[in-house]
Amino acid sequence: MNIPIALLAGLLGLSLTACGGHEVVRPTVDVSIGQQLIDLKRAREAGALSDREYERQRNRLIDSVE
Numbered sequence: 001m002n003i004p005i006a007l008l009a010g011l012l013g014l015s016l017t018a019c020g021g022h023e024v025v026r027p028t029v030d031v032s033i034g035q036q037l038i039d040l041k042r043a044r045e046a047g048a049l050s051d052r053e054y055e056r057q058r059n060r061l062i063d064s065v066e
Contacts, residue, residue: 036061 031039037058044054
């Protein structure tokens with residue numbers, strides 16, 4: 001099987017152009033609002049969030065449902 005070098009180079013070039021984008025791809029995560037609130041509370045209790053940051057994030061979550 002003889003594949004011309006130009007064809008191989010072209011295919012390689014096309015495959016590399018997809019790697020240079022700045023788009024961030026994030027996986028879809030299905031976590032309920034209730035679970036997110038529980039996680040926030042645990043983070044606050046563990047000292048990872050201040051009371052102020054906890055309230056801010058909690059309100060943001062609740063507002064996103066309304």
